[in-house]
Amino acid sequence: MLNWKKYSHPLFNSNTYVVYNEKGEAAIIDPTDLVVRQSVIRFIENENLKPIVIINTHGHWDHISGNRLMKETYGIPIAIHEMDKEFLLRPDLNLGAFLGKFQDQYDTSPPADITLKDGDTIFGMEVMHTPGHTPGSISLIYPDRDDARLVLTGDTIFMDSIGRVDLPLGNPDEMLKSIRKLIKILSGDSLILPGHGEVGTWEKLEERNAVLREFLSSWTGS
Numbered sequence: 001m002l003n004w005k006k007y008s009h010p011l012f013n014s015n016t017y018v019v020y021n022e023k024g025e026a027a028i029i030d031p032t033d034l035v036v037r038q039s040v041i042r043f044i045e046n047e048n049l050k051p052i053v054i055i056n057t058h059g060h061w062d063h064i065s066g067n068r069l070m071k072e073t074y075g076i077p078i079a080i081h082e083m084d085k086e087f088l089l090r091p092d093l094n095l096g097a098f099l100g101k102f103q104d105q106y107d108t109s110p111p112a113d114i115t116l117k118d119g120d121t122i123f124g125m126e127v128m129h130t131p132g133h134t135p136g137s138i139s140l141i142y143p144d145r146d147d148a149r150l151v152l153t154g155d156t157i158f159m160d161s162i163g164r165v166d167l168p169l170g171n172p173d174e175m176l177k178s179i180r181k182l183i184k185i186l187s188g189d190s191l192i193l194p195g196h197g198e199v200g201t202w203e204k205l206e207e208r209n210a211v212l213r214e215f216l217s218s219w220t221g222s
């Protein structure tokens with residue numbers, strides 16, 4: 001069983017999750033600098049958790065800007081899919097270069113310590129490669145036997161929408177394949193923990209996500 005806590009960035013709405021097990025070990029997913037400073041460190045202290053890894057669902061700045069502080073604070077490795085590892089170091093790819101007046105919200109990330117690929121297991125979660133939003137976007141699947149499974153979808157699927165495919169190296173065809181791959185493993189009570197916005201069940205998401213429905217119906221392949 002995994003517990004989780006979500007904090008959202010007040011301006012960009014990206015979600016940082018602390019997921020933790022019964023032993024008190026924690027993985028920090030998509031830390032943003034501001035949220036880490038304001039909330040995550042205190043939460044970890046209050047709950048007496050022991051962070052062991054940072055995982056980025058993909059390399060955009062709004063999911064990695066807290067990597068440096070988390071790594072320096074806890075001395076833990078940064079894990080990201082091998083196809084997004086360059087994003088950590090390149091503001092032109094992670095979009096940190098285009099923040100303008102919000103530049104103070106961005107801190108560069110140290111390089112990756114662990115590179116992930118499809119089918120890997122990290123912190124008890126299975127890595128599913130779900131490219132499209134970026135080449136190295138991943139979803140993290142926790143196959144809980146008793147409870148509904150937890151699925152961290154990054155910027156692939158949100159409760160009301162899907163991730164953008166028009167950013168550098170985005171790819172709509174890959175996105176479609178990734179979403180279809182994800183749907184196959186989801187059941188109605190699977191809990192979706194997206195990279196932005198609210199958390200909810202797959203059943204609820206299917207019911208209200210018109211953008212996703214339209215995207216899937218536009219697909220004409222086999």
Ligand SMILES: [Zn+2]
Nearest residue numbers: 014062155195
């Ligand atoms: Zn994002």
Ligand SMILES: [Zn+2]
Nearest residue numbers: 058060133155
């Ligand atoms: Zn993104």
